[in-house]
Amino acid sequence: MGYADGKFRHESLQDRKTIKSLLEALTKGISKGELTLGEGDDELVLPVDGLMTLRLKADRSDGQCKVDMRISWSEQQEKPAKSAAPTVK
Template sequence: MKTDGKFRHESLQSRKTIKALLESITKGLGKGELTLSDEDGAITLEPDGLLTLRIRAERAEGNCRLDLRVTWSEDADPPKSKGAPKIS
């Protein structure tokens, strides 16, 4: 039985560190198991099947933001698909 839980983390990091973290996330997605942890807690997720990807980006008054969200359901019908975005 899988247990429910939450993991949240926010900190200042270099581009190099964030790139390494994103690479770890892609590896975890590839193998179907993501474990996220810091000094406050940990969670393990098991992504499988079709996943929903949401990408948002904005620039306003000198502040920039990029949000990446990947969601899936452990036991529901697959989500509707739009196709892959183009990123360069």
């Protein structure tokens, strides 16, 4: 199954209830194996499968709070290179 390449970017001011709903939608998309991100008529569909890398960062400085979350994965899962068994003597 092929998907078109593309980018999706969005930034807006939202309340915590809306942010919670968006995070729940991301969770559901990951669970079903496909994320669909869109705005207006534009959509980007991302297949989700295999192992994923999660990066979390949080900062609080001078009354400003920030949490960054990044999830990344490869569409084609490469089989890990088979390594030789360790030697024990």
